[in-house]
Amino acid sequence: MNRRMRDTGALLLIGVLALSTTLAWRQWTSNAITDAEKQLQSRQRLAVLPEGSYDNQPLDTPLAKPAPQRPNSRILAAYRATLAGKPAAIILVTQAQGYAGPIVLSVAIAPDGRLIGSQVVEQQESPGLGARLGDPQVNWLGQFANRQLGDHWALKRDQGDFDQLAGATVTSRAVIEALQEALSYFDEQRSVLLEGATHE
Numbered sequence: 001m002n003r004r005m006r007d008t009g010a011l012l013l014i015g016v017l018a019l020s021t022t023l024a025w026r027q028w029t030s031n032a033i034t035d036a037e038k039q040l041q042s043r044q045r046l047a048v049l050p051e052g053s054y055d056n057q058p059l060d061t062p063l064a065k066p067a068p069q070r071p072n073s074r075i076l077a078a079y080r081a082t083l084a085g086k087p088a089a090i091i092l093v094t095q096a097q098g099y100a101g102p103i104v105l106s107v108a109i110a111p112d113g114r115l116i117g118s119q120v121v122e123q124q125e126s127p128g129l130g131a132r133l134g135d136p137q138v139n140w141l142g143q144f145a146n147r148q149l150g151d152h153w154a155l156k157r158d159q160g161d162f163d164q165l166a167g168a169t170v171t172s173r174a175v176i177e178a179l180q181e182a183l184s185y186f187d188e189q190r191s192v193l194l195e196g197a198t199h200e
Contacts (some may be wrong), residue, residue, distance in 0.1 A: 044106060044119055044120075044121045045059060045079075045091060045093060045106040045119070045121060046058065046059070046091070046106075047106070047117075047119045048091065048106050048107065048108035048116060048117040048118060048119045049081055049088075049089055049091070049108050049116065049117070050116070050117075053081070053083060053088050053089065054081035054082060054083050054088045054089065055082065055083050055084065056080075056081060056082045058079040058080060058081040058082075058091055059079055061079070061080070062077055062078065062079055063077075063078040063079060063080060063090075063192075063193060064078075064192070066078055066185070066189075067185075067188070067189055067192075070094075070178075070181035070182075070184065070185060071181070072096060072097075072174070072177040072178065072181060073094050073095060073096040073177060073178040073181045073182070074094065074095045074096075075092055075093070075094050075182070075185055076093040076094065076095055076104070077092070077093040078090060078091070078092050078093075078193060079091040080193065080194070081108075087111050087194045087195075088110075088111070089108045089109060089110055089111070089116055090108070090109045090111075090186055090193045090194065091106060091107065091108050091109075092106075092107045092109065092182045092185065092186065093105070093106055093107075093121065094107055094178050094181070094182050095178075096174040096175065096177060096178035097174060098123060098124070098125050098130060098170065098171045098174045098175075099125055099126065099130050099168065099170040099171050099174075100124045100125050100126055100130065101123070101124035101125075102122065102123075102124070103120065103122070103123045103124075103125070103133075103171070103174060103175060103178070104120070104121040104122040104123070105118050105119065105120060105121060105175065105178055105179070105182075106118065106119045106121050107178075107179060107182045109182065109183065109186045111194055113148055113149060113183065113186060113187060113190070114146055114147070114148050115144055115145060115146065115147045115148070115179065115182075115183060116145065116146075117141070117144075117145050118141045118144055118175075118179060119134070119141070120133055120134030120141070125168065125171050126168070128167075129165075129166075129167045129168045129171070130165065130167075130168035130170070130171030132165060132168070133165055133168070133171055133172075133175060138165070140163070140165045140172075141175075143162055143163060144162070144179055147161075147179075147183075148183065149180070149183040149184060149187055153176055153177070153179070153180035154173075154176060155169070155172060155173065155176065158173075160176070162176055
């Protein structure tokens with residue numbers, strides 16, 4: 001009986017130590033994981049800006065809550081990049097509904113309304129098809145650089161200016177609409193975005 005109690009006590013002690021170690025490890029690494037996720041998100045959102053084109057930390061000072069939303073997409077956040085104290089670009093984070101789920105894009109727009117670049121932040125599209133929209137080798141998003149609101153924002157098959165991502169018509173249309181609506185939002189809110197106060 002005494003031996004059984006000792007064995008049970010030893011097992012209980014081992015279990016408590018294992019649980020304590022696991023909880024301590026989780027607590028110890030949670031801050032590092034959170035920091036790594038924030039850094040990745042920052043890199044993804046700022047990847048749309050050419051290196052050396054800004055000298056502030058745009059993500060540290062988000063702009064005021066976006067105004068009325070777009071018909072096919074939703075502006076999630078807005079940031080102002082500056083160079084020598086003057087606006088260099090506006091970064092809009094926008095979300096559209098793709099084929100398999102939401103597509104979140106980071107979109108950089110120059111003060112003159114020209115699209116500087118766009119980057120996929122999140123997507124759930126089909127592997128090998130819509131998921132390739134963020135593939136740097138395919139570089140499908142590259143065709144939108146330097147485009148403006150007045151361009152024909154549709155697929156070539158729909159009498160527009162843009163190529164389709166092969167095998168991903170729904171994804172292609174969703175991204176094109178989101179980019180056009182981001183430019184439209186910028187056009188409507190230009191003075192607020194370029195000159196307005198940041199959100200504290």
